[in-house]
Amino acid sequence: MSSEVTRKRRPSEILKRGYSEKELDSVYSLAKFSLQSGNIRRAEIIFKGITEVAPEYYPAWLGLAYVHIETADFDPAVFCVRQALRVSPSSVESLLYLISILLTTKDYGTAGSYLGEVGDLIKAKPVSPNLEKFYEIQLIRYQNRES
Template sequence: MLEQTYLEKDELQKLVDIAFAGCSKGRVPEARTVFAKILEAVPGYIPAKVGLAFTHVVVDDFPPADEMLTDLLGEDPDNDDARGFLVLSKFLQKDGDAVDALMGEFRDHDSAGYRLASSLNDVTR
């Protein structure tokens, strides 16, 4: 549940989307700032936590990304978005055993995280 904040859920999601777009355009420091500011306003906002981890994946800074995503999965084992980005991280690290193990843990095969992970898995075949 979201804590009380001056931002509405749809506004938070728009900020998350902007930060993810920033990552795709190479604006990683700015994206990190946006995710961090969201987490200052709403410390438990999972999409911002996932996004902050992603800012490490996109610059091949895998240890903090893996730690953040693993922690998120420890808190919420059903979070297929975190699992999908962890698969991406392990894929980029060429850790096929971890990718295979994580692929078996998805809860929802219609989730965006699963679609991301399975598209990577298709690339390796």
């Protein structure tokens, strides 16, 4: 017997094949509901589970980043945002999360570069009013940064 046949599969390998996009969306909605209800720990567990079984599902990476931002755990938040950007490199929402973290951690130079990139992306392809407002808020934060 080949080692491939006898190799024990991890639960995430088994589950990944069993979830449809619709099911992932439903589980993601449950995690978002948990966040909105103030149950950050439950949301974190659900988001982590999604990223384990479907690492290409970038909204779960952003949800996990949000959890880390809420708990002021910025290094893991940056990691999660970078994972989201690995999957969807031109995600304006992901870039805005990254900018927000960079401004919070006072990495103004990098934040400014990303702000320019996001501005160009928004000019090329309009985004939702909420994302546009989030961009404007980050731009104001950048302009009012400490000298």
